[in-house]
Amino acid sequence: MSEQRPIGVIGVGWVGLVTAVCFADRGHEVIAMDIDEAKVDALRAGEVPIHEPGLGELLERNRERLRFAARMPEVLDSARLLFCCVDTPPTYSGDADLSRVRAVVSDLSDDGDHLLVMKSTVPSGTGRAIRRDAPDLPYVSCPEFLKEGTAIDDFLHPDRVVIGADPGDEWAGDQVEAIYRPLGGEIVRTDVASAEMIKLAANAFLATKISFINEIANVCEEVGADVTEVARGMGLDERIGPSFLRAGVGYGGSCFPKDVSALKQLAGNSGYHFQLLTSVIEVNELQKRRVIGKLEKHLGSLVGKRVALLGLAFKPKTDDMREASSLVLASRLQGEGATVRGYDPVAENRARELLPGIELLDSPEAALEGADAAILVTEWPEFAELDWESLAKRMKAPVLIDGRNYLDPERLRGAGFAYEGIGRSGDEAAAPAAAAKADSEPEAPRG
Numbered sequence: 258m259s260e261q262r263p264i265g266v267i268g269v270g271w272v273g274l275v276t277a278v279c280f281a282d283r284g285h286e287v288i289a290m291d292i293d294e295a296k297v298d299a300l301r302a303g304e305v306p307i308h309e310p311g312l313g314e315l316l317e318r319n320r321e322r323l324r325f326a327a328r329m330p331e332v333l334d335s336a337r338l339l340f341c342c343v344d345t346p347p348t349y350s351g352d353a354d355l356s357r358v359r360a361v362v363s364d365l366s367d368d369g370d371h372l373l374v375m376k377s378t379v380p381s382g383t384g385r386a387i388r389r390d391a392p393d394l395p396y397v398s399c400p401e402f403l404k405e406g407t408a409i410d411d412f413l414h415p416d417r418v419v420i421g422a423d424p425g426d427e428w429a430g431d432q433v434e435a436i437y438r439p440l441g442g443e444i445v446r447t448d449v450a451s452a453e454m455i456k457l458a459a460n461a462f463l464a465t466k467i468s469f470i471n472e473i474a475n476v477c478e479e480v481g482a483d484v485t486e487v488a489r490g491m492g493l494d495e496r497i498g499p500s501f502l503r504a505g506v507g508y509g510g511s512c513f514p515k516d517v518s519a520l521k522q523l524a525g526n527s528g529y530h531f532q533l534l535t536s537v538i539e540v541n542e543l544q545k546r547r548v549i550g551k552l553e554k555h556l557g558s559l560v561g562k563r564v565a566l567l568g569l570a571f572k573p574k575t576d577d578m579r580e581a582s583s584l585v586l587a588s589r590l591q592g593e594g595a596t597v598r599g600y601d602p603v604a605e606n607r608a609r610e611l612l613p614g615i616e617l618l619d620s621p622e623a624a625l626e627g628a629d630a631a632i633l634v635t636e637w638p639e640f641a642e643l644d645w646e647s648l649a650k651r652m653k654a655p656v657l658i659d660g661r662n663y664l665d666p667e668r669l670r671g672a673g674f675a676y677e678g679i680g681r682s683g684d685e686a687a688a689p690a691a692a693a694k695a696d697s698e699p700e701a702p703r704g
């Protein structure tokens with residue numbers, strides 16, 4: 258069913274742009290607004306400012322149903338249903354910064370003609386506070402569950418759509434449901450505070466799963482077990498499930514770090530100390546430091562060593578580098594006196610802004626040339642296809658720390674690498690000098 262008036266989307270970041278383009282693809286007229294005029298101009302010209310698979314094609318295909326605006330009145334004049342997709346970045350305290358959400362609401366509060374649908378991630382209680390301040394503004398919470406890299410598919414084929422509306426606003430919830438129902442997936446109707454909490458709790462739980470498996474990986478290293486085997490065996494228990502059990506250099510991105518802190522803070526502000534989340538955050542930080550320890554085990558002091566980072570984005574299929582593990586690793590390596598180089602298939606431009614001190618190369622081969630060691634930070638599929646035999650020969654010392662357990666250890670060792678993953682059996686406890694030799698035999702698996 259198509260809404261008679263255009264759907265308004267406020268904020269054209271990742272979530273807003275995907276939402277706008279996907280609604281247009283499902284036959285709705287859409288007007289999408291952002292205060293960043295340069296971004297609006299680019300979008301009007303058909304340029305997509307982010308790397309998200311399929312988004313450019315979908316935008317192109319649906320341009321006649323999509324308008325972009327840089328002023329709020331343009332949206333308010335034509336749209337009735339308004340999806341708020343502005344960002345809620347963390348403040349220094351870890352709380353969510355709601356200033357952009359408030360600015361949107363202040364443009365609407367005196368108006369009886371609009372319905373606000375909150376897609377931005379906000380702490381539980383925000384919707385009720387907005388409703389109190391703007392009693393004439395019907396309000397629905399409809400949190401987003403998109404993953405960068407697969408956002409289009411997640412939007413068009415959702416597992417579930419959560420729709421929170423409080424008493425008096427159920428009719429508004431019905432209208433949002435009518436728009437989402439054709440996409441399929443279970444519709445969860447609930448109140449606003451619970452909808453807000455579902456979003457934060459889901460992200461915090463997934464982050465907890467990651468920190469948990471990372472700690473299991475660390476124990477595996479001590480006892481000679483292999484975390485990839487452990488995760489496979491655990492994941493077959495349907496109560497646990499196989500996803501988000503990939504051990505590595507920790508989670509990053511614009512969501513997990515922010516949302517875990519926001520939930521911890523929300524609990525703290527309400528007088529409850531959320532002990533578990535404190536550890537989830539701490540484990541995630543420590544996980545990045547462990548990689549530096551692994552390198553030192555192979556190379557000794559890192560002073561003057563040349564280390565290549567393969568992959569800089571926080572995960573594959575995106576150029577997003579917010580809270581990426583590469584940022585922490587690069588700065589720690591530099592702090593230890595190493596020179597850092599990096600390669601990423603799509604994040605080079607963002608890396609240039611965020612990692613000014615590192616040398617960016619335009620191929621993995623160039624990044625590894627003459628390097629003392631490499632760390633695979635992002636599991637881009639192209640890294641599995643590399644000619645590792647010839648890369649081992651190009652490096653000064655073929656040491657590879659696989660921060661995502663992405664590559665085949667046997668193949669890498671066969672290619673001459675001193676290979677070490679995260680919590681994988683057979684990982685080497687190499688002496689610094691021994692590992693520097695391309696032809697050195699890998700140590701026997703421990704345990």
Ligand code: UGA
Binds near residue numbers: 378402403463505507
């Ligand atoms: C996450 C959630 O998965 C989405 O459901 C949610 O909508 C989104 O946050 C959000 O709140 O907007 P996203 O941040 O795009 O999506 O990325 P994920 O695929 O969830 O990955 C997050 C991080 O966890 C990445 O750094 C990834 O490398 C890491 N990860 C993921 C692991 O270290 N191990 C795993 O097993 C899975």
